[in-house]
Amino acid sequence: MQNKVGLVFTEKYREYNFGTTHPLRPLRVLLTYSLMKQLGLLENERLKIITPRSCTQDELEAVHSKNYVEAIRKLSEDPEDRSVNPIMYNLGPGDNPIFKGMYDAASLICGASLTAAEKTLIDDDFPITFNPAGGLHHAMKNKASGFCIFNDIGVAIKHLQKLQKDIRVAYLDIDCHHGDGVQWLFYDDPNVLTISFHESGKFLFPGTGSIEERGEKDGKDYAINFPLLPGTNNKMYLKLFRKTVPRILEAYQPDILITQLGVDTYFNDPLTQMGLSLQIYRDIAQTMKTCAKEYCQNKWLALGGGGYLMSVVPRAWTLFLAKMLEVELENKLPDNWMKEVKEQVPHEDTPYLLWDRGDKTAVDMLSHPEAAKKMIEYTNELIKICEEKYLPSLKKR
Numbered sequence: 001m002q003n004k005v006g007l008v009f010t011e012k013y014r015e016y017n018f019g020t021t022h023p024l025r026p027l028r029v030l031l032t033y034s035l036m037k038q039l040g041l042l043e044n045e046r047l048k049i050i051t052p053r054s055c056t057q058d059e060l061e062a063v064h065s066k067n068y069v070e071a072i073r074k075l076s077e078d079p080e081d082r083s084v085n086p087i088m089y090n091l092g093p094g095d096n097p098i099f100k101g102m103y104d105a106a107s108l109i110c111g112a113s114l115t116a117a118e119k120t121l122i123d124d125d126f127p128i129t130f131n132p133a134g135g136l137h138h139a140m141k142n143k144a145s146g147f148c149i150f151n152d153i154g155v156a157i158k159h160l161q162k163l164q165k166d167i168r169v170a171y172l173d174i175d176c177h178h179g180d181g182v183q184w185l186f187y188d189d190p191n192v193l194t195i196s197f198h199e200s201g202k203f204l205f206p207g208t209g210s211i212e213e214r215g216e217k218d219g220k221d222y223a224i225n226f227p228l229l230p231g232t233n234n235k236m237y238l239k240l241f242r243k244t245v246p247r248i249l250e251a252y253q254p255d256i257l258i259t260q261l262g263v264d265t266y267f268n269d270p271l272t273q274m275g276l277s278l279q280i281y282r283d284i285a286q287t288m289k290t291c292a293k294e295y296c297q298n299k300w301l302a303l304g305g306g307g308y309l310m311s312v313v314p315r316a317w318t319l320f321l322a323k324m325l326e327v328e329l330e331n332k333l334p335d336n337w338m339k340e341v342k343e344q345v346p347h348e349d350t351p352y353l354l355w356d357r358g359d360k361t362a363v364d365m366l367s368h369p370e371a372a373k374k375m376i377e378y379t380n381e382l383i384k385i386c387e388e389k390y391l392p393s394l395k396k397r
Helices: 011-015 027-038 057-061 066-077 102-122 152-163 180-185 234-252 279-295 313-325 335-344 359-367 369-395
Strands: 005-008 047-050 128-131 169-173 192-199 223-228 256-260 300-303
Touching: 005 102, 005 313, 011 027, 011 102, 027 313, 027 335, 047 102, 057 066, 057 102, 057 152, 066 102, 102 128, 102 152, 102 256, 102 300, 128 313, 152 169, 152 180, 152 256, 152 300, 169 234, 180 192, 192 234, 223 234, 223 369, 234 279, 234 359, 234 369, 256 279, 279 300, 279 313, 300 313, 359 369
Parallel strands: 005 047, 005 128, 128 300, 169 192, 169 256, 192 223, 256 300
Antiparallel strands: none
């Protein structure tokens, strides 16, 4: 019998909504579901759509402080509540605007990731589960950050630790922004290995994720960072990814792999400066799937993340789901979906292919040979750091 794939989805995801002018729009997830459906993936006999539950206050407080959870609840009921100072919790105009109903919206996303984690751990028929609305990796113990109210990843990991004592979790984050919230939550925990590939904090929010951030106390050596130069392209990224991730996971031997699949590393993303095309996500997905099978007890929990082009995120996450299901898709898009994109996001170029091949960034590299040389040397240096520092410290344990 073939293993199944769970997709956690509900129309209520649309309620996590900071407003029409905010970069993180629920439309990303709704267009993703629409594309998956129109390409026939939701009718695949191996796929099961799972309805999430909301998480409880106790489950939230396993990660977040009681005061913070209570502040979110109060402001959710009344955004003008004068008994709460929103600035204390990094809430207000800008990245994390207050909106009515935000407590329920955020706890549903946490509950969805928790539901997915539980399914992957307990049900051997579902070694892979995907919650595209999850991946809110910036939220801290006491404050919101980077569009993230609650940290659904932290909530899911704490739930797994409750279900199985001494479980070893490998968390792999490919969002263009450093996975800081998750790293700091488990910075002293040797049973949670955090690995983050991101644009260097020298150039991008949140400014963290240097190679010197390695964990502390019992968790020393269990935080691994690969800060990348702006403009890093498919070829460089894939070389680094394939030469490091499998070896790290082989050394750590986790019980489950959790991945944050932010796709704001796309070359045209409005908030970042990386140089990847959609084609690379097919390759990354295959490497993740193989690693989960070979080194992570065949258990893979996938969560969404960043990505701020409404026409790009759905295609990338559809490519991930297709790999999970072992379905080979043609490189074309349904007419109805293209029409949907044109109507919903008229300011974006309407795509005609499911994935692009990275020609633009390859041409950019050819026209800037000195910059390309510097990036290649830097990427090779990161591989060397992994071989000489990261791997030996994991293997000696």
